[in-house]
Amino acid sequence: MPAIETSGLIKRFGDNVAVDGIDLSVPSGGVYGVLGPNGAGKTTTIRMLATLLPIDGGSARVLGHDVVSEADRIRSKVSLTGQFASLDEDLTGTENLVLLARLYGYSRPAARSRADELLSAFGIADAGGRQVKTYSGGMRRRIDIAASIIVTPELIFLDEPTTGLDPRSRNQVWDIVRALVAGGTTVLLTTQYLDEADQLAGRIAVIDRGKVIAEGTTGELKASVGAGSLHVRVVDPGRRADAAAILRTLLSESVIEEADPVALSARLDQASSVAAALPAFEDAGIAVASFAIGQPSLDEVFLALTGHTAQDESNIETETAS
Template sequence: MSTPDTELAIETSGLVKTFGKTRALDGVDLAVPRGIVYGVLGPNGAGKTTAVRVLSTLLRADGGQARVFGHDVRRDPDAVRSRVSLTGQYASVDEDLTGTENLVLLGRLIGYGKPAARERSARLLEAFGLTEAADRQVKNYSGGMRRRIDIAASILNTPDLLFLDEPTTGLDPRSRNQVWEIVRVVVAQGTTVLLTTQYLEEADRLAGRIAVIDHGRVIAEGTPGELKSSVGAGSVHVRLRDAAQRPEAQRLLARVLDAPVEPEPEPVALTARLTGGGTGAGGQGGAEQASRALAELAAAGITVDDFSLGQPSLDEVFLTLTGRPAEQAAGDGDDGKEMAA
């Protein structure tokens, strides 16, 4: 086969996959640049895992096109497989083997000689903080250690594209942060990462661009900042010096900002939820509104100890796009249709 290439790591057009009457992918369009973490965010059952399995050649799409580094996943699957690696939602290593035995075995299977496989295994175990556990059976590893050994196995041969399918599901905060650091290191070494997640914070912290998928469709795409600005809302937070001035400050802010202003539990604090137009609170319009409000407070003799303007959160973006908060969406999806994939 020919060896085409492109500036995009992944490109899909109208991608469709059905399971019986369930349309797991319903016309997915993606354009994933090289060299970044690209987040695919959505609730359980949204189509994230199905998309990963199609792109990694584990499933055949029923419609549309998909290319990885210019290679068609249907017509040239071997070329795609030579450049990608996949870490799924569940441990892929042998739990009865030690960490070293797992990595050496996989290294031999992909073509390393025994000394080279042992050397590569030792380097990865050290890099991932697993040297002390190298001679322990994986079944005795913690959840975070299992995810780290999984990712280590995925990059024995450094892939051009690494699929991470919900790699931190069920992990405690410390283990999640460790996995995040590993992802950053992998990308810094030149690998593109497609990360599926239902955790808003994870997408916000890691991804250079994000596609939000719901019911098998991409409903929004952009940088985290672009997605936040697109909802056209943000928050102004005010902390006064004198609690007695709060009622007057609340009235003044409501008038100047033309937005609801709510008192916080702290008696000197107020929060206004901006509803500006296309510029959004994070852009020029929101900043101008906030500056006018601060000037009006000063002119009225109201002393402000703290004043801040915040962008909307990804949680607010998700609520706006899907009509439900992320916590609810993460629990109401149908895992079955993706597990069946």
């Protein structure tokens, strides 16, 4: 039985259709990624599946239960960690976890033991006695996830759990996600970070403007958009735009100027089409630090599927989940 099944799922906020007929089938076990930019409908979809928002059309079942008629049964089996820490910042880390454990029915000694266990497992035992408002962003995300698994859920929704975190904190959260899966929990992960989906998810649904536009493993998605990908790094960042113009002329493909100011990438239908690129760079006096052909990145997959990158805010539609 799939952990989640949806058919034609719809959510409207006034005239805005935030979720527009989403079909999902999420297998039990492992991490299932929902990938898309801000405003794509990811958070609204999760809130409907977690029974926090009513659905306006279609149907959904979570762990075999209907989200409309069996909402209470779903709530007893799932946890949700949103984009922002939901703890009492004036309480210490330990006090927050003990409070939640007591609400779940733990005795005082058992609640304290569970809090200590989670603080230790998440690498923040030394901070247990400090108020949460003194925690760093990475520590807040870790304790927020810890609070979501006071009672180990069958399914946990992680809504962009690493937004705004530094690379080290992101890696720590990734380790937590892997540990959850190893313990038998199914994870539905929403993210706008393509490398995060690539690292964690067994299967990925790519959504844009409230619709699923592609679904599959990372390998399947990459294979669907071309034979390969060209990755170029120029020596002088001031010449990157010139290098991009040459590639667009030679390849007749979209060229992505990466976050790294010297990096470029382009999707290839035929690897042989890049043969003229290096001589063209040399004729233009553009020094190249590296030039390699490999698999397309998920950035390039998203561009090929939607016509814009996952970070292109010109295409963002505001998502209202209140």
